[in-house]
Amino acid sequence: MATTTTKTETFVGKRIRRREDPRLITGTATYVEDIQMPGMHYAVILRSPHAAARIRSIDTKKAVSAPGVVCVFTGKDTKGVGAVPCGVAMPDLRVPQHTILATERVYFVGHPVAVVVARDRYLARDAADLIEVDYEVLPAVADPEKALAKGAPAVHPQWPDNVAFTYHQDGGNIDKAFAEADVVVKQRIVSQRLVPMAMETRGVVAEWRGADRQLNLYTSTQIPHLVRTIVAAMLGLEENRMRVIAPEVGGGFGSKLNVYAEEALMGYVSMKIQKPVKWIESRRENFTCTIHGRGHVDYYEVAAKRDGTILGIKLKLIQDVGAYHQLLTPLIPQLSVLMMPGLYNTQNIRGDIIGVFTNCVPTDAYRGAGRPEATHGIERMVDILAAELKMDPAEIRLKNFVTKDKFPYPTATGLMYDSGDYATPLKKALDLVGYVKLRQEQADLRKQGKYMGIGISTYGEICAIGPSPATPAGGWESATVKIEPSGKVTILTGACPHGQGEETTFAQIAADELGVGLDDILVIRGDTAVVQYGIGTFGSRATAVGGTALYYALQDLKAKIKKFGEMLLESDDVSLMIGQVIDNKSGKAKTFQEIAGAAYRALKLPPNTEPGLLATRFWEPPNFTFPFGAHIVVTDIDDETGQIKIRRYVAVDDCGNILNPLIVDGQVHGGVAQGLGQALWEQAVYDDNGQLVTGELTDYAVPRAQMMPWIESHHTCTPSPINPLGVKGVGEAGTIGCSPAVVNSVVDALSPLGVRHLDMPLTPEKIWKVVAKKN
Amino acid sequence: MKINLSINGKSYSQDVEPRLLLIHFLREVAGLTGTHMGCETSLCGACTVELNGKAIKSCTMFAVQANGAEIVTVEGLANNGKLDPVQEAFWNEHGLQCGFCTPGMIMASKQILDRNPSPTEEEVRHGLEGNVCRCTGYQHIVNAVKAAAAGAGK
Structure with missing residues (x-):
């Protein structure tokens, strides 16, 4: 019989290597593309080469008769399938009908027009080239400010002003604040469109089992249960007849926190051809057809x-929506407005959003989702204000921070910051970087005509998303813990980790609570037929919300274990420790195996107790959590080439209690890489015709190993009072903290030239032009 | 066209279409799905395998071009269940998150160490130039390659 290890060792807080890694380092993990099924067919999607066009006709005859082709479907065939939904309800939100294949018009380059299904992917690709689409090309608009101008082409003819939605929020008395001000600083700040670029593109395998009336959908997603609810509705299928499996997911960063046309389309195709069908997104499609992030002016x-x-702070935010609303599109800039005050003690704000349709792929959640934009804005503005007042950027921050005696702190935007100590990470970062000495060095270098900059960003986040009333689809998370008859522990989490390491951290939590070894625990996620309904992994929520659901399920289970222990030990005074229940009086003990055996054999039961050892909890968070931190970046600029060299990158992040420092560091590093990508290199560029110029990795510069600086990652620890684990979330911290620190550093370096602001990305060309002009 | 090649020490003799990409041969003919297609343009390195001792991108090579070659994929690294030191180092140093780039990263890292058993941080970063990771920020990957180098030198 299997034995459950009993250990006095604890696991929470330790640098434990991940339990998910063996399959990933040996090439034996199963991603969507790795799934093979008997009779499986392949789908290739024909997409619009135009950003705006009327479809006069589609001729599929040649494609249908091409070798290996089973069928071709167009928008006429899929008219009965429900629209791709926007999950956000707002007054006056304009929601265009988002059919899964284009019908009369196409609205962006990459808009799906037809799907070819063949027995082989090469043959499907060949046949897609044989489809003849007669387009009447129409004028397009790809820039949100140009789309708002009078006479701009209408993206959707029914809304000639291209306004998708507006949003207004006032806090305090903004007019009074501005009337009483000694100084007002203003700046236009662009947070450019970015491509999330998960290493695994999207992919779907749909398997219709007609006799069972059952659709199995394997999809690379962060939210399998929500995909099931929505896609089943789109297909007119009962939800309990659909099973969604997120197998190994190769990165998401928000881009897979969505429901896409292709998920329903593959379900439709499989139901039509009565065979399994696979679609794997090409990298080009990933750039043009998976959501983009940011897109603010x-x-x-x-x-x-x-x-x-x-x-006081005023913000007019122009959000580039793209051609449609995806699942959360209109919500993302609202997060920016909520976060407008940053870490600062100001009670007067005014935020206005205009969401604008453009002939581009929709924007939606990308790592940080509205919060990097807000942090970039306020942290740039604080530096601009400091420069205006000739104050030190560290000093002006320390002066305005919400002080640690003010928590819980109500913000002007209606949030309640849970806990914080904002000065401590900044002071720690200043010490680590040697701030005073660096400023002296900077003064010396300036005398020699050299450009060195020190940039500070002190950021806050809205994480552990979030209380259900503040979310479009429920903000709770679920967990089930089972102790099997052998004493082994199985955890089913409604979160859907895809690289964040919860198979390890959740096992750490359970191992400590139950007093068993990590090897006794298995964490299962990502299968709607196995796991109770869940929300998913995004918004730095999986551990803070899903981990808390797990924690409470463990408490329920421990209470039940104790009851069985009391019965078996014939004692009313027992303790649960190191994988057994001990009679506090006699010292006699029953192991988990003995208790599990008794609970499942059920020859005798404690009073009012059912057989079995299983507990499920759905935990509703009472609030968000609010992590924070300080990043300092030291740059040296080569005035001959415009190259920016990062000399130091110091990050001091406070994400509350840390369950596994190895994983937390990894999250910070990866987050910083994406923030640095935005600050220095990445930009989704559409030309005036709506063609994505940066549509491949050749043109879109994601950070590579030699482009990244060494990140000095440090922490302070202010536990969250919102959950019993005291955790806040760390998935997005690096991204949110990074970009303003970098830009502030470069602007600081170039400030002797009169530079006050620069928009991202800070390419060498951009910097060189600034330096060359001034020289 | 008929091709003969060896993958992880096993011989394959197969009729293939001339346009079949090597990565599709590995994944779909040989059933070795550890090698991943990340970009189809040899820019991301997720498809990196070793061909006749050199790291190559299998997404931009035809299977017929590999006729007669000896190929090693990530599945061929562990020996009787014992991980290769580079695999072990990636695990110990948390050199991966979502894992999609990892097989290619590990193959590229092995190549770096084959050419230079004790690389500097800069040399490691330069050697990984052809492989994109979107999760880790590369720092733990650099640590892993350096740890593997240190371990091998013991």
Whole structure:
């Protein structure tokens, strides 16, 4: 019989290598593309080469009769399938009908027009080239500010002003704040469109089992249960007849926190051909057809007193929506408005959003989702204000921070910050980087005509998303813990980790609570037929919300274990420790195996107790969590080439309690890489015709190993009072903290030239032009 | 066309279409799905395998071009269940998150160490130039390659 290890060793807080890794380092993990089934067919999607066009006709005859082809479907065939939904409800939200294949018009380059199904992927690709589509090309608009201008082409003819939605929020008395100000600084700040670029593109395998009336959908997603609910509705299928499996998922960063046309389309195809069908997104499709992130033009105004006290913040935010709303599109800029005040103690804000349709792929959640944009905005503005007042950027921050005696702190935007100590990470970062000495060095270098900059960003986040009333689809998370008859522990989590390591951290939590070894625990996720309904992994929520659901399920289970222990030990005074129940009086003990055996054999039961050892909890968080931190970046700029060299990158992040420092460091590093990508290199560029110019890795510069600086990752620890684990979340911290620190550093370096602001990405060309012009 | 090649020490003799990509031969003919297609343009390196001792991108090579070659994929590294030191180092140093780039990263890292058993951080980063990871920020991957180098030198 299997034995459950009993250990006095604890696991939470230790640098434990991940339990998911063996399959990943040996090439034996199963991603969607690795799934093979008997009779499986392959789908290739024909997409629009135009950003705006009317479809006059589609001729599929040649494609249908091509070798290996089973069928071709167009928008006429799929008219009965429900539209791709927007999950956000807002007053006056304009929601265009988002059919899974184009019908009369196409609205962006990459818009799906037809699907070819063949017995082989090469033959499907060949046949797609034989489809003849007669397009009447129409004028397009790809820039949100141009789309708002009078006379701009209408993306959707029924809404000639291209306005998708507006949103307004006032807090405090903004007019009074600006009237009383000694100084007002204003700046237009762009947070450019980015491509999430998960290493695994999207992919779907759909398997219709007609006799069972059952659709199995394997899809690379962060939210399998939500995909099931929505796609079943789109297909008119009962939800319990659909099973969604997120197998190994090769990165998401928000881009797979969505429901896409292709998921329903593959379900439709499989139901039509009565065979399994596979579609794997090409990298080109991933660039043109998977959601983009950011896409802001922000107009900021900050009012302050001469001593640096911030009185109020105004923001007019122009959000590039793209051609449609995807699942959360209109929600993302609202997160920016909620986060407008950053870490600063100002009670007067005004935020206005205009969401604008463009002939581009929709924007939606990408790592940080609205929060990097907000942090970039406020952290740039604070530096601009400091420069205006000739104050030190560290000093102006320390002056305006919400102080640690003010928590829980209500913000002007209606949030309640849970806990915080904002000065500590900044002071720690200043010490680590040697701030005073660096400023002296900078003064010396300036005398020699050299450009060195020190950039500070102090960021806050809205994480552990979130209380259900504040979310479109429920913000709780679920967990089931089972102790099997052999004493082994199985955890089913409604979260859907895809690289974040919860197979390890959740095992750490359970191992400590139950007093068993990590090897006794298995964590299962990502299968709607196995796991109770869950929400998924995004918004730095899996551990703070899903881990808490797990924690409470473990408490329920421990109570039940104790009851069985009391019965078996004939004692009313027992303790649960190191994988057994001990009679506190006699010292006699029953192991988990003995208790599990008794619970499942059920010859005798404790009073009012059912057989079995299983507990499920759905945990509703009472609030978000609010991690914070300080990043400092030291740059040296080569005035001959415009190259920016990062000399130091110091990150001090406070994500509350840390369950596994190895994993937390990994999250910070990866987050910083994506923030640095935005700050220095990445940009989704559409030309005036709506063609994505940066549509491949040749043109879109994701960070590579030799482009990354060494990241000095440190922490402070302010536990969250919102959950019993005291955790806040760390998945997005690096990204949110990074970009303003980098840009502030470069602007600081170039400030002797009169530079006050630069928009991202800070390419060498951009910097060189600045330096060359001034020289 | 008929081709003969060896993958992880096993011989394959197969009729293939001339246009079949090597990666599709590995994944779908040989059933070795550890090698991943990340970009189809040899820019991301997820498809990196060893061919006649050199790291190559299997997404931009035809299977017929590999006729007569000896190929090693990530599945061929562990020996009787014992991990290769580079695999072990990636695990110990948390050199992976989603894992999609990892097989290619491990093959590229092996190549770096084959050419230079004790590389500097800069040499490691330069050697990984052809492989994209979107999760880790590369720092733990650099640590892993350096740890593997240190371990092998013991």
